[in-house]
Amino acid sequence: MVELNDVSVTYSSGVDALEHVSLKINDGDFAFVVGASGAGKSTLIKLLLKEIEATSGTVTVNGYQLNRLKKKKIPELRRTIGIVFQDFRLISSMTVYENIAFVLRVIDAPKKLIKKRVPYVMGLVGLQDKANSYPHELSGGEMQRVAIARALVNDPQLIIADEPTGNIDPELSYEIVDLLKTINRQGTTILMVTHEHDLVRRFGGRIISITAGQIDFDEIMEGTDI
Amino acid sequence: MKLSGVHYLIEQGIENLWKNRMMSFASFCVLLVSLLLVGTSVLAYQNIASIVGGVESQNEIIIYMIDGTDAESLNQTGNQIRHLPNIADVRFYSKEEEYLALKERMAEYDVLFDALGDDNPLVDSFRVKVQDISQMSRTISQIQELDNILKINAPYEFVSFLTQLRTILTWVMCALIGAMVIVSMVIISNTTRTSVYSRREEIHIMKYVGATDAFIRFPFFIEGMITGFFAGCGALVITWLVYDALVKILENQVTLLNIIGIGSIIHFNAVYLYAAAAYLLGGALIGALGSVFSIRRYINV
Numbered sequence: 001m002v003e004l005n006d007v008s009v010t011y012s013s014g015v016d017a018l019e020h021v022s023l024k025i026n027d028g029d030f031a032f033v034v035g036a037s038g039a040g041k042s043t044l045i046k047l048l049l050k051e052i053e054a055t056s057g058t059v060t061v062n063g064y065q066l067n068r069l070k071k072k073k074i075p076e077l078r079r080t081i082g083i084v085f086q087d088f089r090l091i092s093s094m095t096v097y098e099n100i101a102f103v104l105r106v107i108d109a110p111k112k113l114i115k116k117r118v119p120y121v122m123g124l125v126g127l128q129d130k131a132n133s134y135p136h137e138l139s140g141g142e143m144q145r146v147a148i149a150r151a152l153v154n155d156p157q158l159i160i161a162d163e164p165t166g167n168i169d170p171e172l173s174y175e176i177v178d179l180l181k182t183i184n185r186q187g188t189t190i191l192m193v194t195h196e197h198d199l200v201r202r203f204g205g206r207i208i209s210i211t212a213g214q215i216d217f218d219e220i221m222e223g224t225d226i
Numbered sequence: 227m228k229l230s231g232v233h234y235l236i237e238q239g240i241e242n243l244w245k246n247r248m249m250s251f252a253s254f255c256v257l258l259v260s261l262l263l264v265g266t267s268v269l270a271y272q273n274i275a276s277i278v279g280g281v282e283s284q285n286e287i288i289i290y291m292i293d294g295t296d297a298e299s300l301n302q303t304g305n306q307i308r309h310l311p312n313i314a315d316v317r318f319y320s321k322e323e324e325y326l327a328l329k330e331r332m333a334e335y336d337v338l339f340d341a342l343g344d345d346n347p348l349v350d351s352f353r354v355k356v357q358d359i360s361q362m363s364r365t366i367s368q369i370q371e372l373d374n375i376l377k378i379n380a381p382y383e384f385v386s387f388l389t390q391l392r393t394i395l396t397w398v399m400c401a402l403i404g405a406m407v408i409v410s411m412v413i414i415s416n417t418t419r420t421s422v423y424s425r426r427e428e429i430h431i432m433k434y435v436g437a438t439d440a441f442i443r444f445p446f447f448i449e450g451m452i453t454g455f456f457a458g459c460g461a462l463v464i465t466w467l468v469y470d471a472l473v474k475i476l477e478n479q480v481t482l483l484n485i486i487g488i489g490s491i492i493h494f495n496a497v498y499l500y501a502a503a504a505y506l507l508g509g510a511l512i513g514a515l516g517s518v519f520s521i522r523r524y525i526n527v
Contacts, residue, residue: 049434
């Protein structure tokens with residue numbers, strides 16, 4: 001669950017990135033966050049990952065009160081969140097399998113679990129045949145699916161996808177959103193940031209629009225393709 | 227953390243070493259040169275200090291006693307000198323012994339001694355060696371306080387020259403070593419920074435998926451330590467070979483050895499344990515710390 005209560009973020013440069021934002025995303029929800037560049041979408045993500053602090057207001061993510069969360073506890077918070085980036089951010093020197101297993105190793109998961117869980121999520125995203133490929137041998141869509149598998153592998157409560165379709169072909173974009181929807185149906189909360197209105201119109205669902213640091217629209221819309 | 231976790235991290239460190247072999251090799255070279263510079267400076271300083279020390283130890287204070295002082299008083303004065311601070315060695319030379327020795331040395335002038343007959347013109351004396359030559363003048367003034375002393379002879383000028391030389395040398399070497407350590411640290415931390423920079427993506431991702439700082443640092447720590455250790459090994463071998471060769475050349479220079487004293491050159495055998503410990507530990511430590519310090523910048527995501 002994500003809850004923002006009257007949150008404002010003012011950067012040291014004096015820029016107000018978010019102004020009095022209140023927002024609640026329940027467990028199991030799927031929400032699109034839309035808005036022009038500079039509207040405050042990235043600030044919102046950074047806030048949820050506790051990369052930055054709210055200047056005022058309170059932020060709660062998966063039961064963690066971020067205002068009170070000690071620096072030492074940040075890794076613990078981040079283990080409950082999966083993140084997918086626009087530019088994939090796979091480690092180029094590691095195979096697909098290693099890129100995914102890496103997340104479990106980082107959180108000191110037992111070897112047995114790694115051996116079981118990694119092939120399973122690779123199957124979920126349809127990449128079981130690419131286990132030994134390196135990122136540069138994959139297409140954009142495949143790389144993003146690896147990134148989604150990576151976000152999924154430690155069974156997080158929330159997945160934040162930051163423009164996950166920004167760097168891939170439009171047809172493949174639908175596949176990616178479909179994949180996220182499938183994951184959502186199994187109970188994972190998903191927050192997908194995008195500026196592709198086509199995609200949002202097509203899939204519908206909850207749409208949160210941010211303009212100039214404020215939420216100007218937060219409603220559920222019917223999709224054109226369901 | 228589980229043992230399998232530690233094992234994985236060590237493996238990662240070694241793997242990174244190979245994956246980033248160009249950067250690792252650069253770090254290795256920089257460390258090797260830095261260690262060599264510092265190591266040879268220290269060895270050079272030790273040798274110079276030993277040579278100066280050898281010359282110093284040959285200097286003594288001669289205390290002439292008033293003629294006719296009885297044996298008991300002489301004994302007392304000897305004990306008083308022995309109990310002063312900064313005294314290394316005190317030897318008594320009786321005027322009879324000295325007279326005989328003098329006669330022997332000047333055997334061709336026996337006519338002179340015949341003329342003197344039983345009249346011994348010499349006086350009893352003490353020869354004193356001090357521990358710290360720079361404190362010699364204080365020791366002399368303390369000796370002057372004692373009874374029955376006729377005159378004190380001491381190599382004042384030479385001593386003050388040696389003391390100054392030693393002080394200057396110590397400062398120059400300290401400054402040199404300090405500067406080299408700083409330069410080494412800066413270069414090493416820059417080299418590691420480049421290697422860390424080339425892996426900043428990896429570090430960012432680790433942060434995002436919830437790796438602890440310790441987990442991120444550990445492989446870099448291992449990597450730096452191994453690089454440093456091998457640089458230490460290299461420096462040790464090079465120093466050993468070059469130093470031994472230099473000592474052999476010096477030992478063939480008879481004239482030079484006569485001036486500086488044969489025992490003043492330190493053989494590598496005498497210091498190799500210290501050298502090995504300093505090189506290996508120093509290398510591993512500088513390597514590990516250099517890595518850990520330069521990673522700090524990237525860890526705050």
